[in-house]
Amino acid sequence: MKNQNQKQTQKPKIISIRKSCSADGTGLSHYILMDKKAKK
Amino acid sequence: MFSTFDIKHPDYVALIEPDNAFWALVEKNSAINDKFVNAYKNKAEKFSDEMQKLRFGLALNAVYINPTSRCNLNCVYCYIPQEMRKHGDDMSRDALFEALEKLSGYFKQVMPENRLPQIIFHGAEPLLVKEVIFPAIEKFQDRFRFGVQTNGVLLDDEAIEFLTVNGVGIGLSLDAPIKQIADKTRKTWGGDSVFENTIKTIHKLKGYDGYNVITTVTKENMHCLCDMIDFFHELEIPAVMLNMVRCTLPGAREVKPDDYEVAQHFIKALDRTHELYKKTGRKIVVANFANILVSIMAPMARRLMCDISPCGGGRVFFALAPDGGMFPCSEFIGLPDFKGGNLFRDDINTVLQSESFKKVTDRKIEDIKPCDKCAIRHFCGAPCPAEAYEMNGGMNKIGAFCEFYEEQVRYAFRLIADNIVEDYLWSEWDKDTVTLFEASALNRL
Ligand SMILES: C[S@@+](CC[C@H](N)C(=O)[O-])C[C@H]1O[C@@H](n2cnc3c(N)ncnc32)[C@H](O)[C@@H]1O
Ligand code: SF4
Numbered sequence: 001m002k003n004q005n006q007k008q009t010q011k012p013k014i015i016s017i018r019k020s021c022s023a024d025g026t027g028l029s030h031y032i033l034m035d036k037k038a039k040k
Numbered sequence: 041m042f043s044t045f046d047i048k049h050p051d052y053v054a055l056i057e058p059d060n061a062f063w064a065l066v067e068k069n070s071a072i073n074d075k076f077v078n079a080y081k082n083k084a085e086k087f088s089d090e091m092q093k094l095r096f097g098l099a100l101n102a103v104y105i106n107p108t109s110r111c112n113l114n115c116v117y118c119y120i121p122q123e124m125r126k127h128g129d130d131m132s133r134d135a136l137f138e139a140l141e142k143l144s145g146y147f148k149q150v151m152p153e154n155r156l157p158q159i160i161f162h163g164a165e166p167l168l169v170k171e172v173i174f175p176a177i178e179k180f181q182d183r184f185r186f187g188v189q190t191n192g193v194l195l196d197d198e199a200i201e202f203l204t205v206n207g208v209g210i211g212l213s214l215d216a217p218i219k220q221i222a223d224k225t226r227k228t229w230g231g232d233s234v235f236e237n238t239i240k241t242i243h244k245l246k247g248y249d250g251y252n253v254i255t256t257v258t259k260e261n262m263h264c265l266c267d268m269i270d271f272f273h274e275l276e277i278p279a280v281m282l283n284m285v286r287c288t289l290p291g292a293r294e295v296k297p298d299d300y301e302v303a304q305h306f307i308k309a310l311d312r313t314h315e316l317y318k319k320t321g322r323k324i325v326v327a328n329f330a331n332i333l334v335s336i337m338a339p340m341a342r343r344l345m346c347d348i349s350p351c352g353g354g355r356v357f358f359a360l361a362p363d364g365g366m367f368p369c370s371e372f373i374g375l376p377d378f379k380g381g382n383l384f385r386d387d388i389n390t391v392l393q394s395e396s397f398k399k400v401t402d403r404k405i406e407d408i409k410p411c412d413k414c415a416i417r418h419f420c421g422a423p424c425p426a427e428a429y430e431m432n433g434g435m436n437k438i439g440a441f442c443e444f445y446e447e448q449v450r451y452a453f454r455l456i457a458d459n460i461v462e463d464y465l466w467s468e469w470d471k472d473t474v475t476l477f478e479a480s481a482l483n484r485l
Protein backbone atom coordinates (compact mmCIF):
# COMPACT_ATOMS: atom_id res chain seq x y z
CA MET A 1 0.00 0.00 0.00
CA LYS A 2 2.79 2.33 0.99
CA ASN A 3 4.46 1.76 -2.34
CA GLN A 4 1.28 2.48 -4.20
CA ASN A 5 0.85 5.75 -2.38
CA GLN A 6 4.39 6.71 -3.19
CA LYS A 7 3.74 5.96 -6.82
CA GLN A 8 0.61 8.09 -6.72
CA THR A 9 2.43 11.14 -5.43
CA GLN A 10 5.23 10.71 -7.96
CA LYS A 11 2.90 10.68 -10.96
CA PRO A 12 4.67 12.64 -13.67
CA LYS A 13 2.93 15.46 -15.50
CA ILE A 14 4.37 14.30 -18.81
CA ILE A 15 5.42 10.83 -19.82
CA SER A 16 7.33 10.43 -23.05
CA ILE A 17 9.92 7.85 -24.01
CA ARG A 18 11.58 7.01 -27.27
CA LYS A 19 14.19 4.32 -27.55
CA SER A 20 16.11 3.34 -30.61
CA CYS A 21 18.21 0.52 -31.97
CA SER A 22 19.65 -0.39 -35.32
CA ALA A 23 16.83 -2.32 -36.98
CA ASP A 24 18.55 -5.66 -37.22
CA GLY A 25 16.10 -7.00 -39.68
CA THR A 26 14.39 -9.80 -37.83
CA GLY A 27 10.87 -8.72 -38.75
CA LEU A 28 8.25 -11.31 -39.59
CA SER A 29 4.54 -11.40 -40.29
CA HIS A 30 2.04 -12.43 -37.65
CA TYR A 31 2.11 -16.01 -38.90
CA ILE A 32 5.12 -17.02 -36.86
CA LEU A 33 7.04 -15.97 -33.82
CA MET A 34 10.73 -16.67 -33.67
CA ASP A 35 12.52 -15.03 -30.86
CA LYS A 36 15.90 -16.58 -30.58
CA LYS A 37 17.83 -19.59 -31.64
CA ALA A 38 16.46 -22.15 -29.26
CA LYS A 39 18.49 -24.97 -27.81
CA LYS A 40 16.94 -27.49 -25.50
CA MET B 41 1.99 19.68 -34.91
CA PHE B 42 0.63 17.21 -32.32
CA SER B 43 -2.67 15.37 -32.64
CA THR B 44 -4.64 14.63 -29.50
CA PHE B 45 -5.63 11.04 -28.92
CA ASP B 46 -8.01 10.08 -26.13
CA ILE B 47 -6.63 6.96 -24.46
CA LYS B 48 -9.64 6.60 -22.12
CA HIS B 49 -7.46 7.06 -19.06
CA PRO B 50 -8.72 9.03 -16.04
CA ASP B 51 -5.59 11.18 -15.79
CA TYR B 52 -3.77 11.30 -19.12
CA VAL B 53 -4.34 12.17 -22.73
CA ALA B 54 -1.91 11.38 -25.55
CA LEU B 55 -0.32 13.90 -27.87
CA ILE B 56 1.10 12.28 -30.97
CA GLU B 57 3.10 13.47 -33.93
CA PRO B 58 1.72 10.88 -36.37
CA ASP B 59 4.42 11.25 -39.01
CA ASN B 60 7.39 10.36 -36.87
CA ALA B 61 5.51 8.37 -34.19
CA PHE B 62 6.65 10.64 -31.35
CA TRP B 63 4.20 10.84 -28.45
CA ALA B 64 3.71 12.23 -24.98
CA LEU B 65 1.15 11.40 -22.31
CA VAL B 66 0.14 14.62 -20.64
CA GLU B 67 -1.76 14.95 -17.38
CA LYS B 68 -5.21 16.27 -18.14
CA ASN B 69 -4.83 19.53 -16.23
CA SER B 70 -1.27 20.18 -17.50
CA ALA B 71 0.24 21.24 -20.79
CA ILE B 72 3.57 20.74 -22.52
CA ASN B 73 5.99 23.61 -22.01
CA ASP B 74 8.61 25.25 -24.23
CA LYS B 75 11.43 23.23 -22.75
CA PHE B 76 9.67 20.05 -23.78
CA VAL B 77 8.81 21.32 -27.26
CA ASN B 78 12.38 22.45 -27.88
CA ALA B 79 13.81 19.16 -26.69
CA TYR B 80 11.44 17.39 -29.04
CA LYS B 81 12.33 19.66 -31.95
CA ASN B 82 16.00 18.87 -31.46
CA LYS B 83 15.28 15.20 -31.99
CA ALA B 84 12.44 15.38 -34.51
CA GLU B 85 14.62 14.86 -37.55
CA LYS B 86 16.19 11.78 -36.02
CA PHE B 87 12.73 10.35 -35.31
CA SER B 88 11.67 10.99 -38.90
CA ASP B 89 14.82 9.35 -40.26
CA GLU B 90 14.11 6.28 -38.17
CA MET B 91 10.61 5.95 -39.52
CA GLN B 92 11.88 6.41 -43.06
CA LYS B 93 14.40 3.61 -42.55
CA LEU B 94 11.85 1.32 -40.93
CA ARG B 95 9.28 1.91 -43.64
CA PHE B 96 11.39 2.07 -46.75
CA GLY B 97 14.97 1.13 -45.98
CA LEU B 98 15.08 -2.41 -44.59
CA ALA B 99 16.57 -5.32 -46.47
CA LEU B 100 15.06 -8.75 -46.96
CA ASN B 101 15.82 -10.99 -43.97
CA ALA B 102 13.39 -13.90 -44.04
CA VAL B 103 11.58 -16.24 -46.40
CA TYR B 104 8.44 -18.26 -45.72
CA ILE B 105 8.83 -21.48 -47.65
CA ASN B 106 5.77 -23.57 -48.42
CA PRO B 107 7.37 -26.94 -49.13
CA THR B 108 3.92 -28.27 -49.96
CA SER B 109 0.59 -26.63 -50.65
CA ARG B 110 -1.24 -29.67 -49.32
CA CYS B 111 -2.71 -29.90 -45.87
CA ASN B 112 -4.15 -32.68 -43.75
CA LEU B 113 -6.62 -30.25 -42.18
CA ASN B 114 -9.42 -28.07 -43.47
CA CYS B 115 -9.66 -25.10 -41.14
CA VAL B 116 -12.58 -22.83 -41.90
CA TYR B 117 -10.60 -19.60 -42.12
CA CYS B 118 -7.47 -20.80 -43.90
CA TYR B 119 -6.02 -18.26 -46.30
CA ILE B 120 -4.76 -21.02 -48.56
CA PRO B 121 -7.59 -21.94 -50.94
CA GLN B 122 -9.18 -25.36 -50.39
CA GLU B 123 -8.40 -26.58 -53.90
CA MET B 124 -4.73 -25.90 -53.36
CA ARG B 125 -4.67 -27.61 -49.96
CA LYS B 126 -6.44 -30.67 -51.36
CA HIS B 127 -4.65 -31.19 -54.65
CA GLY B 128 -1.57 -29.01 -54.39
CA ASP B 129 1.99 -30.00 -55.17
CA ASP B 130 5.15 -30.60 -53.13
CA MET B 131 8.66 -29.27 -53.48
CA SER B 132 11.25 -31.95 -54.17
CA ARG B 133 14.32 -32.27 -51.99
CA ASP B 134 16.55 -31.15 -54.85
CA ALA B 135 14.39 -28.12 -55.51
CA LEU B 136 14.46 -27.13 -51.85
CA PHE B 137 18.25 -27.46 -51.73
CA GLU B 138 18.54 -25.38 -54.87
CA ALA B 139 16.25 -22.72 -53.40
CA LEU B 140 18.23 -22.54 -50.16
CA GLU B 141 21.54 -22.27 -52.05
CA LYS B 142 20.21 -19.39 -54.08
CA LEU B 143 18.74 -17.63 -51.05
CA SER B 144 21.92 -18.12 -49.07
CA GLY B 145 23.91 -16.43 -51.84
CA TYR B 146 21.47 -13.55 -51.94
CA PHE B 147 21.43 -13.00 -48.18
CA LYS B 148 25.22 -12.91 -48.11
CA GLN B 149 25.00 -9.76 -50.21
CA VAL B 150 22.26 -7.96 -48.28
CA MET B 151 22.68 -8.97 -44.63
CA PRO B 152 25.45 -8.20 -42.17
CA GLU B 153 27.76 -11.15 -41.54
CA ASN B 154 26.86 -11.55 -37.90
CA ARG B 155 23.16 -12.04 -38.63
CA LEU B 156 21.51 -15.19 -39.88
CA PRO B 157 18.54 -14.89 -42.24
CA GLN B 158 15.42 -16.80 -41.24
CA ILE B 159 13.67 -19.56 -43.11
CA ILE B 160 10.24 -20.55 -41.95
CA PHE B 161 8.64 -23.71 -43.24
CA HIS B 162 5.08 -22.64 -43.40
CA GLY B 163 1.59 -23.39 -44.65
CA ALA B 164 -0.02 -25.36 -45.83
CA GLU B 165 1.30 -28.21 -43.62
CA PRO B 166 5.09 -28.48 -43.84
CA LEU B 167 5.36 -31.70 -41.83
CA LEU B 168 3.61 -33.58 -44.64
CA VAL B 169 7.02 -33.44 -46.30
CA LYS B 170 9.35 -33.99 -43.35
CA GLU B 171 11.61 -36.10 -45.54
CA VAL B 172 12.21 -33.01 -47.66
CA ILE B 173 12.64 -30.34 -45.01
CA PHE B 174 14.58 -32.18 -42.30
CA PRO B 175 17.62 -32.94 -44.50
CA ALA B 176 17.57 -29.31 -45.63
CA ILE B 177 17.63 -28.11 -42.02
CA GLU B 178 20.59 -30.40 -41.33
CA LYS B 179 22.52 -29.27 -44.36
CA PHE B 180 21.89 -25.52 -44.09
CA GLN B 181 21.75 -24.99 -40.35
CA ASP B 182 24.86 -22.85 -40.26
CA ARG B 183 23.49 -20.51 -42.88
CA PHE B 184 19.93 -19.88 -41.64
CA ARG B 185 17.81 -19.83 -38.50
CA PHE B 186 14.99 -22.26 -39.12
CA GLY B 187 11.42 -22.34 -37.90
CA VAL B 188 8.45 -24.58 -38.61
CA GLN B 189 4.83 -23.49 -38.29
CA THR B 190 2.65 -26.58 -38.00
CA ASN B 191 -0.79 -27.82 -37.03
CA GLY B 192 1.08 -30.42 -34.97
CA VAL B 193 -0.74 -33.51 -36.25
CA LEU B 194 2.47 -35.07 -37.57
CA LEU B 195 4.73 -33.79 -34.84
CA ASP B 196 5.62 -37.21 -33.45
CA ASP B 197 8.37 -37.99 -30.93
CA GLU B 198 10.97 -38.41 -33.62
CA ALA B 199 10.13 -35.09 -35.24
CA ILE B 200 10.14 -33.31 -31.87
CA GLU B 201 13.53 -34.81 -31.10
CA PHE B 202 14.95 -33.67 -34.44
CA LEU B 203 13.57 -30.14 -34.24
CA THR B 204 14.49 -29.49 -30.62
CA VAL B 205 17.99 -30.92 -30.91
CA ASN B 206 18.57 -28.66 -33.90
CA GLY B 207 17.14 -25.60 -32.14
CA VAL B 208 14.42 -25.11 -34.73
CA GLY B 209 11.64 -22.68 -33.76
CA ILE B 210 8.29 -24.46 -33.54
CA GLY B 211 4.94 -22.71 -33.90
CA LEU B 212 1.77 -24.65 -33.11
CA SER B 213 -1.81 -23.64 -33.75
CA LEU B 214 -4.61 -24.03 -31.23
CA ASP B 215 -7.79 -21.96 -31.10
CA ALA B 216 -9.40 -22.82 -27.76
CA PRO B 217 -8.79 -24.61 -24.47
CA ILE B 218 -11.99 -26.63 -24.95
CA LYS B 219 -12.50 -29.23 -27.64
CA GLN B 220 -16.00 -28.10 -28.62
CA ILE B 221 -14.78 -24.61 -29.45
CA ALA B 222 -11.41 -25.53 -30.92
CA ASP B 223 -13.13 -27.96 -33.27
CA LYS B 224 -15.37 -25.26 -34.69
CA THR B 225 -12.49 -23.80 -36.68
CA ARG B 226 -9.73 -26.43 -36.90
CA LYS B 227 -10.51 -29.98 -38.06
CA THR B 228 -9.67 -32.67 -40.59
CA TRP B 229 -11.23 -32.90 -44.03
CA GLY B 230 -13.59 -35.52 -42.61
CA GLY B 231 -14.57 -33.15 -39.79
CA ASP B 232 -12.63 -34.99 -37.07
CA SER B 233 -11.10 -33.23 -34.10
CA VAL B 234 -7.35 -32.72 -33.70
CA PHE B 235 -7.71 -31.09 -30.30
CA GLU B 236 -6.46 -33.94 -28.09
CA ASN B 237 -3.53 -34.52 -30.38
CA THR B 238 -2.47 -30.87 -30.23
CA ILE B 239 -2.71 -30.81 -26.44
CA LYS B 240 -0.55 -33.92 -26.19
CA THR B 241 2.05 -32.28 -28.39
CA ILE B 242 2.01 -29.10 -26.31
CA HIS B 243 2.72 -31.19 -23.20
CA LYS B 244 5.65 -32.83 -24.93
CA LEU B 245 7.17 -29.48 -25.85
CA LYS B 246 7.06 -28.18 -22.28
CA GLY B 247 10.44 -26.79 -21.33
CA TYR B 248 11.56 -26.08 -24.88
CA ASP B 249 11.95 -22.32 -25.10
CA GLY B 250 11.86 -22.20 -28.90
CA TYR B 251 8.18 -22.88 -29.27
CA ASN B 252 5.01 -20.85 -29.13
CA VAL B 253 1.35 -21.16 -29.92
CA ILE B 254 -0.82 -19.14 -32.28
CA THR B 255 -4.50 -18.67 -31.60
CA THR B 256 -6.50 -17.29 -34.47
CA VAL B 257 -9.27 -15.15 -33.02
CA THR B 258 -12.74 -15.52 -34.55
CA LYS B 259 -16.34 -15.05 -33.47
CA GLU B 260 -16.24 -18.69 -32.36
CA ASN B 261 -13.50 -18.35 -29.74
CA MET B 262 -13.37 -14.67 -28.75
CA HIS B 263 -15.45 -15.37 -25.65
CA CYS B 264 -12.87 -17.74 -24.24
CA LEU B 265 -9.64 -15.76 -24.71
CA CYS B 266 -9.24 -15.36 -20.92
CA ASP B 267 -9.59 -19.10 -20.42
CA MET B 268 -7.10 -19.56 -23.21
CA ILE B 269 -4.59 -17.41 -21.34
CA ASP B 270 -5.14 -19.42 -18.12
CA PHE B 271 -4.65 -22.60 -20.07
CA PHE B 272 -1.48 -21.42 -21.80
CA HIS B 273 -0.06 -20.08 -18.57
CA GLU B 274 -0.70 -23.35 -16.79
CA LEU B 275 1.15 -25.14 -19.58
CA GLU B 276 4.05 -22.72 -19.13
CA ILE B 277 4.02 -21.54 -22.71
CA PRO B 278 6.33 -18.52 -22.69
CA ALA B 279 4.82 -16.62 -25.61
CA VAL B 280 1.62 -16.78 -27.60
CA MET B 281 -0.05 -14.81 -30.34
CA LEU B 282 -3.73 -13.95 -30.39
CA ASN B 283 -4.13 -13.03 -34.03
CA MET B 284 -7.27 -11.52 -35.50
CA VAL B 285 -8.48 -13.69 -38.34
CA ARG B 286 -7.41 -12.18 -41.67
CA CYS B 287 -10.52 -11.80 -43.81
CA THR B 288 -8.84 -12.16 -47.19
CA LEU B 289 -10.90 -15.18 -48.30
CA PRO B 290 -14.68 -15.61 -47.95
CA GLY B 291 -14.38 -18.57 -45.51
CA ALA B 292 -12.57 -16.36 -43.02
CA ARG B 293 -15.15 -13.59 -43.30
CA GLU B 294 -17.81 -16.02 -42.09
CA VAL B 295 -16.10 -16.26 -38.71
CA LYS B 296 -15.07 -12.61 -38.45
CA PRO B 297 -15.78 -11.29 -34.95
CA ASP B 298 -17.32 -7.88 -34.37
CA ASP B 299 -14.56 -5.30 -34.32
CA TYR B 300 -15.34 -3.53 -31.03
CA GLU B 301 -16.56 -6.65 -29.23
CA VAL B 302 -13.42 -8.60 -30.01
CA ALA B 303 -11.30 -5.71 -28.73
CA GLN B 304 -13.01 -5.97 -25.34
CA HIS B 305 -12.35 -9.70 -25.11
CA PHE B 306 -8.76 -9.20 -26.22
CA ILE B 307 -8.18 -6.53 -23.57
CA LYS B 308 -9.67 -8.75 -20.87
CA ALA B 309 -7.26 -11.49 -21.91
CA LEU B 310 -4.34 -9.05 -21.64
CA ASP B 311 -5.56 -8.01 -18.18
CA ARG B 312 -5.59 -11.68 -17.31
CA THR B 313 -1.93 -12.09 -18.31
CA HIS B 314 -1.15 -9.31 -15.85
CA GLU B 315 -3.16 -10.86 -13.02
CA LEU B 316 -1.42 -14.17 -13.56
CA TYR B 317 1.98 -12.52 -13.55
CA LYS B 318 1.24 -10.72 -10.30
CA LYS B 319 -0.09 -13.92 -8.75
CA THR B 320 2.61 -16.34 -9.85
CA GLY B 321 5.64 -14.24 -10.82
CA ARG B 322 5.67 -15.95 -14.21
CA LYS B 323 4.87 -14.00 -17.36
CA ILE B 324 2.95 -15.07 -20.39
CA VAL B 325 3.68 -12.65 -23.22
CA VAL B 326 1.07 -12.02 -25.91
CA ALA B 327 3.62 -11.31 -28.59
CA ASN B 328 1.44 -9.50 -31.11
CA PHE B 329 0.40 -7.06 -28.40
CA ALA B 330 3.92 -6.79 -26.99
CA ASN B 331 4.95 -5.79 -30.49
CA ILE B 332 2.55 -2.83 -30.36
CA LEU B 333 4.04 -1.70 -27.05
CA VAL B 334 7.51 -1.95 -28.53
CA SER B 335 6.44 -0.09 -31.66
CA ILE B 336 5.27 2.77 -29.43
CA MET B 337 8.35 2.96 -27.23
CA ALA B 338 11.05 1.88 -29.68
CA PRO B 339 9.70 1.73 -33.24
CA MET B 340 12.87 0.21 -34.66
CA ALA B 341 12.86 -2.65 -32.16
CA ARG B 342 9.58 -4.17 -33.34
CA ARG B 343 9.68 -7.81 -34.39
CA LEU B 344 6.44 -8.23 -36.32
CA MET B 345 5.87 -6.28 -39.47
CA CYS B 346 2.10 -6.30 -40.01
CA ASP B 347 1.41 -3.15 -38.00
CA ILE B 348 3.48 -0.69 -39.97
CA SER B 349 2.88 0.52 -43.50
CA PRO B 350 4.18 -0.60 -45.88
CA CYS B 351 3.97 -3.93 -44.05
CA GLY B 352 6.86 -6.38 -44.18
CA GLY B 353 5.37 -8.34 -47.08
CA GLY B 354 7.55 -8.24 -50.19
CA ARG B 355 10.34 -6.20 -48.64
CA VAL B 356 11.42 -7.73 -45.28
CA PHE B 357 10.26 -11.21 -46.26
CA PHE B 358 8.45 -13.01 -49.05
CA ALA B 359 6.68 -16.35 -49.43
CA LEU B 360 7.80 -19.14 -51.70
CA ALA B 361 5.34 -21.64 -53.22
CA PRO B 362 6.36 -25.27 -53.95
CA ASP B 363 6.83 -24.52 -57.67
CA GLY B 364 9.17 -21.60 -56.92
CA GLY B 365 6.46 -18.95 -57.25
CA MET B 366 7.29 -15.84 -55.21
CA PHE B 367 4.57 -13.89 -53.36
CA PRO B 368 4.94 -10.84 -51.09
CA CYS B 369 3.56 -12.74 -48.08
CA SER B 370 1.87 -16.07 -47.32
CA GLU B 371 -1.36 -14.12 -47.19
CA PHE B 372 -1.15 -13.60 -50.97
CA ILE B 373 -0.37 -17.15 -51.93
CA GLY B 374 -3.93 -17.83 -53.11
CA LEU B 375 -4.02 -14.68 -55.25
CA PRO B 376 -2.28 -15.27 -58.61
CA ASP B 377 -2.18 -11.52 -59.40
CA PHE B 378 0.43 -11.12 -56.71
CA LYS B 379 2.91 -13.63 -58.03
CA GLY B 380 6.02 -11.59 -58.71
CA GLY B 381 8.22 -14.23 -60.34
CA ASN B 382 9.90 -17.58 -59.84
CA LEU B 383 12.89 -18.16 -57.59
CA PHE B 384 14.34 -20.83 -59.88
CA ARG B 385 14.25 -18.63 -62.95
CA ASP B 386 14.27 -15.00 -61.89
CA ASP B 387 16.64 -12.62 -60.20
CA ILE B 388 15.49 -11.98 -56.62
CA ASN B 389 15.96 -8.21 -56.77
CA THR B 390 13.99 -8.03 -59.99
CA VAL B 391 11.09 -9.86 -58.35
CA LEU B 392 11.24 -7.58 -55.29
CA GLN B 393 10.82 -4.67 -57.71
CA SER B 394 8.07 -6.36 -59.76
CA GLU B 395 4.67 -4.76 -60.24
CA SER B 396 3.05 -7.50 -58.15
CA PHE B 397 5.34 -6.88 -55.19
CA LYS B 398 5.18 -3.11 -55.58
CA LYS B 399 1.42 -3.17 -55.15
CA VAL B 400 2.14 -4.27 -51.58
CA THR B 401 5.40 -2.49 -50.84
CA ASP B 402 4.03 0.82 -52.13
CA ARG B 403 0.93 0.62 -49.94
CA LYS B 404 1.41 3.64 -47.73
CA ILE B 405 -0.92 4.63 -44.95
CA GLU B 406 -0.80 8.23 -46.18
CA ASP B 407 -2.75 7.08 -49.27
CA ILE B 408 -5.50 5.36 -47.28
CA LYS B 409 -8.58 7.13 -45.98
CA PRO B 410 -9.28 7.74 -43.10
CA CYS B 411 -5.86 6.48 -41.94
CA ASP B 412 -4.11 9.49 -43.51
CA LYS B 413 -5.62 11.61 -40.72
CA CYS B 414 -5.29 9.08 -37.93
CA ALA B 415 -3.01 9.85 -34.97
CA ILE B 416 -1.96 6.25 -34.45
CA ARG B 417 -1.25 5.40 -38.07
CA HIS B 418 2.26 4.13 -37.36
CA PHE B 419 1.12 1.95 -34.45
CA CYS B 420 -1.50 0.24 -36.59
CA GLY B 421 -0.38 0.21 -40.21
CA ALA B 422 -3.89 -0.60 -41.50
CA PRO B 423 -3.24 -4.30 -41.98
CA CYS B 424 -3.63 -6.24 -44.07
CA PRO B 425 -3.19 -5.32 -47.75
CA ALA B 426 -4.47 -8.70 -48.91
CA GLU B 427 -7.57 -8.24 -46.80
CA ALA B 428 -8.07 -4.65 -47.94
CA TYR B 429 -7.77 -5.73 -51.57
CA GLU B 430 -10.04 -8.76 -51.43
CA MET B 431 -12.55 -7.71 -48.80
CA ASN B 432 -12.75 -3.95 -49.11
CA GLY B 433 -12.03 -3.53 -52.80
CA GLY B 434 -8.54 -2.08 -53.16
CA MET B 435 -5.04 -1.67 -51.85
CA ASN B 436 -5.80 1.79 -50.57
CA LYS B 437 -8.69 0.65 -48.43
CA ILE B 438 -8.60 -0.11 -44.72
CA GLY B 439 -8.45 -3.68 -43.43
CA ALA B 440 -11.07 -5.48 -41.35
CA PHE B 441 -10.28 -4.35 -37.81
CA CYS B 442 -9.80 -0.58 -37.59
CA GLU B 443 -11.62 -0.22 -34.29
CA PHE B 444 -9.79 -3.16 -32.76
CA TYR B 445 -6.41 -1.62 -33.55
CA GLU B 446 -7.49 1.69 -32.07
CA GLU B 447 -8.60 0.06 -28.82
CA GLN B 448 -5.38 -1.93 -28.70
CA VAL B 449 -3.26 1.22 -28.94
CA ARG B 450 -5.37 2.97 -26.29
CA TYR B 451 -4.81 0.07 -23.94
CA ALA B 452 -1.07 0.10 -24.65
CA PHE B 453 -0.88 3.81 -23.76
CA ARG B 454 -2.87 3.21 -20.57
CA LEU B 455 -0.27 0.67 -19.47
CA ILE B 456 2.44 3.24 -20.11
CA ALA B 457 0.47 5.81 -18.09
CA ASP B 458 0.15 3.32 -15.23
CA ASN B 459 3.83 2.42 -15.44
CA ILE B 460 3.25 -1.33 -15.83
CA VAL B 461 4.47 -1.84 -19.37
CA GLU B 462 7.34 -4.11 -18.41
CA ASP B 463 4.88 -6.65 -17.06
CA TYR B 464 3.62 -7.24 -20.60
CA LEU B 465 6.96 -7.54 -22.34
CA TRP B 466 9.58 -10.22 -22.55
CA SER B 467 12.50 -9.57 -20.23
CA GLU B 468 15.38 -7.61 -21.73
CA TRP B 469 13.18 -6.41 -24.58
CA ASP B 470 15.20 -3.17 -24.68
CA LYS B 471 18.63 -4.73 -24.19
CA ASP B 472 19.94 -3.50 -27.54
CA THR B 473 18.28 -0.10 -27.45
CA VAL B 474 19.43 3.35 -26.42
CA THR B 475 17.13 6.03 -25.04
CA LEU B 476 16.75 8.96 -27.42
CA PHE B 477 14.19 10.91 -25.47
CA GLU B 478 12.75 10.76 -21.98
CA ALA B 479 10.50 13.39 -20.46
CA SER B 480 11.52 12.51 -16.90
CA ALA B 481 15.14 13.30 -17.76
CA LEU B 482 14.10 16.78 -18.96
CA ASN B 483 12.48 17.50 -15.62
CA ARG B 484 15.72 16.73 -13.87
CA LEU B 485 17.63 19.29 -15.94
C1 LIG C 1 -1.76 -21.29 -42.68
S1 LIG C 1 -1.11 -22.03 -41.26
C2 LIG C 1 0.25 -22.95 -41.88
C3 LIG C 1 0.94 -23.83 -40.87
C4 LIG C 1 0.14 -24.93 -40.24
N1 LIG C 1 -0.67 -25.65 -41.17
C5 LIG C 1 -0.68 -24.40 -39.10
O1 LIG C 1 -1.91 -24.48 -39.16
O2 LIG C 1 -0.09 -23.92 -38.14
C6 LIG C 1 -0.23 -20.72 -40.36
C7 LIG C 1 -1.02 -20.01 -39.30
O3 LIG C 1 -1.92 -19.15 -39.92
C8 LIG C 1 -3.15 -19.19 -39.25
N2 LIG C 1 -4.18 -18.78 -40.20
C9 LIG C 1 -4.71 -19.47 -41.22
N3 LIG C 1 -5.63 -18.73 -41.87
C10 LIG C 1 -5.68 -17.55 -41.23
C11 LIG C 1 -6.43 -16.37 -41.41
N4 LIG C 1 -7.32 -16.26 -42.38
N5 LIG C 1 -6.20 -15.35 -40.58
C12 LIG C 1 -5.30 -15.42 -39.58
N6 LIG C 1 -4.55 -16.51 -39.36
C13 LIG C 1 -4.75 -17.57 -40.17
C14 LIG C 1 -3.27 -20.61 -38.78
O4 LIG C 1 -4.18 -20.76 -37.72
C15 LIG C 1 -1.84 -20.88 -38.36
O5 LIG C 1 -1.64 -20.47 -37.03
S1 SF4 D 1 -4.51 -23.27 -40.98
FE1 SF4 D 1 -2.83 -24.73 -41.26
S2 SF4 D 1 -3.73 -26.68 -40.65
FE2 SF4 D 1 -5.42 -25.33 -41.01
S3 SF4 D 1 -6.01 -25.70 -43.15
FE3 SF4 D 1 -4.60 -23.95 -43.12
S4 SF4 D 1 -2.62 -24.82 -43.50
FE4 SF4 D 1 -3.96 -26.49 -42.87
Ligand code: SF4
Nearest residue numbers: 029346351353369424
Ligand atom coordinates in the same frame (compact mmCIF):
# COMPACT_ATOMS: atom_id res chain seq x y z
S1 SF4 E 1 -0.13 -7.20 -43.16
FE1 SF4 E 1 -0.83 -9.00 -44.36
S2 SF4 E 1 0.45 -9.04 -46.21
FE2 SF4 E 1 1.44 -7.69 -44.71
S3 SF4 E 1 2.90 -8.98 -43.61
FE3 SF4 E 1 1.00 -8.99 -42.40
S4 SF4 E 1 -0.17 -10.78 -43.16
FE4 SF4 E 1 1.43 -10.34 -44.67
